[in-house]
Amino acid sequence: MARRRISILGATGSIGQNTIDLIKRDLPAYEVIALTGAGNIAQLAADARVLNAQVAVTADESRLDDLRDALAGSGIAAAAGQAALSEAAARPADWVMSAIVGAAGLAPGIVALQQGATLALANKESLVCAGSLILETARQHNARLLPVDSEHSAIFQALVGEDMAAVERIVITASGGAFRDWPLDDLPNATLAQASSHPNWDMGQRITIDSASMFNKALEVIETREYFGVSPDKIEVLVHPESMIHALVGFHDGALMAHVGPPDMRHAIGYALHWPERRVLPVERLDLAAIGSLTFRAPDMARWPALRLAREVMARGGLAGAVFNAAKETALDGFIAGNLAFTAMAEIVEEVLTQMDASGGHIDASMTLDNVAAADHLARMAARDIIEKRAG
Ligand code: NDP
Numbered sequence: 001m002a003r004r005r006i007s008i009l010g011a012t013g014s015i016g017q018n019t020i021d022l023i024k025r026d027l028p029a030y031e032v033i034a035l036t037g038a039g040n041i042a043q044l045a046a047d048a049r050v051l052n053a054q055v056a057v058t059a060d061e062s063r064l065d066d067l068r069d070a071l072a073g074s075g076i077a078a079a080a081g082q083a084a085l086s087e088a089a090a091r092p093a094d095w096v097m098s099a100i101v102g103a104a105g106l107a108p109g110i111v112a113l114q115q116g117a118t119l120a121l122a123n124k125e126s127l128v129c130a131g132s133l134i135l136e137t138a139r140q141h142n143a144r145l146l147p148v149d150s151e152h153s154a155i156f157q158a159l160v161g162e163d164m165a166a167v168e169r170i171v172i173t174a175s176g177g178a179f180r181d182w183p184l185d186d187l188p189n190a191t192l193a194q195a196s197s198h199p200n201w202d203m204g205q206r207i208t209i210d211s212a213s214m215f216n217k218a219l220e221v222i223e224t225r226e227y228f229g230v231s232p233d234k235i236e237v238l239v240h241p242e243s244m245i246h247a248l249v250g251f252h253d254g255a256l257m258a259h260v261g262p263p264d265m266r267h268a269i270g271y272a273l274h275w276p277e278r279r280v281l282p283v284e285r286l287d288l289a290a291i292g293s294l295t296f297r298a299p300d301m302a303r304w305p306a307l308r309l310a311r312e313v314m315a316r317g318g319l320a321g322a323v324f325n326a327a328k329e330t331a332l333d334g335f336i337a338g339n340l341a342f343t344a345m346a347e348i349v350e351e352v353l354t355q356m357d358a359s360g361g362h363i364d365a366s367m368t369l370d371n372v373a374a375a376d377h378l379a380r381m382a383a384r385d386i387i388e389k390r391a392g
């Protein structure tokens with residue numbers, strides 16, 4: 001049987017490494033085309049050797065020589081920079097994992113769809129910034145888009161064989177992150193180390209902090225709207241501290257289908273890798289009797305203003321998602337660099353949205369990759385400006 005050609009964009013990250021873990025368990029079944037990373041050259045080169053990839057690409061042009069050195073004698077091609085990332089995504093493949101973090105994942109993901117590959121989408125920012133563009137590109141090129149975010153994989157699975165017209169609501173769960181039970185008054189003093197530790201999931205640092213602020217859930221609400229095409233009033237967020245139920249789909253006969261599983265991304269990645277089949281996966285089997293109880297609560301909107309902002313972004317439409325995501329990424333950079341308090345992130349994002357809404361034009365521009373990039377760029381500048389003014 002022909003080997004499946006696969007590429008992994010963001011191979012050195014948390015999702016990328018979990019994907020590689022699954023691939024390595026059945027290496028003869030795959031022909032690895034491209035692996036990409038950014039700063040972690042040693043990991044990128046090591047994985048490219050083990051998987052015998054055709055090409056390894058770092059997003060960081062200044063690291064090309066390091067990558068070449070690390071791959072010396074392997075016969076694996078080395079490349080660097082944005083154009084090289086897109087070139088890697090354009091290499092014919094059957095299945096491409098989109099696991100770059102942030103808006104940087106959008107352009108390579110589009111290129112992968114344009115060559116007709118099935119795109120396993122972990123990079124939720126793509127859908128938030130340019131949902132209709134992604135879906136339209138997939139449609140035009142007859143390429144399939146499969147969700148990898150655990151909630152969206154759960155919804156996707158709950159919808160197998162169902163009629164979307166019978167869907168009354170979609171509930172995505174949230175653990176509540178690091179500060180779920182903190183006194184509200186303490187939140188402004190939350191440190192980077194505290195925000196970077198997740199109670200249940202082991203993920204990249206940025207998404208872990210976004211879980212504590214609920215910006216991650218805000219992105220996921222928008223992702224749900226874009227991927228499944230449901231109206232915002234049908235999407236609910238439910239705090240579920242144990243992270244065992246990932247999402248629920250409610251139908252108009254009153255049934256609520258829940259997807260239950262351990263917090264291990266290899267389930268959602270493996271489902272997307274083997275879809276439409278279900279294959280044996282190395283994830284823990286839940287012993288519900290031992291777990292005993294699962295708990296739920298309504299989200300506290302005062303604690304997590306990001307959830308309100310997501311609603312405003314969906315109501316605004318146009319390129320508001322790109323502005324929202326770019327402002328969030330910049331505010332997150334500010335928090336990581338120690339220039340912003342934890343609670344200031346949502347304030348910055350709200351200010352940028354208000355500013356760009358008032359100055360008009362960019363949010364209402366048509367959804368092309370160039371216009372998304374322009375809105376993203378302006379939102380980042382506006383956010384940096386506000387952060388600097390606050391510091392000065
Ligand atoms: P990580 O930070 O762990 O990894 C990010 C990957 O992107 C790394 O390979 C990194 O390279 C690379 N990268 C970083 N910056 C750039 C850039 N500017 N251009 C190109 N590549 C870059 O992130 P995660 O794996 O946690 O998340 C990846 C995506 O998946 C995100 O969109 C996230 O929201 C989503 N996701 C993640 C989940 C998880 O469990 N981690 C769950 C659901 C969704 P390097 O490390 O070499 O610098």
Ligand code: MG
Pocket residue numbers: 149150151220
């Ligand atoms: Mg998720």
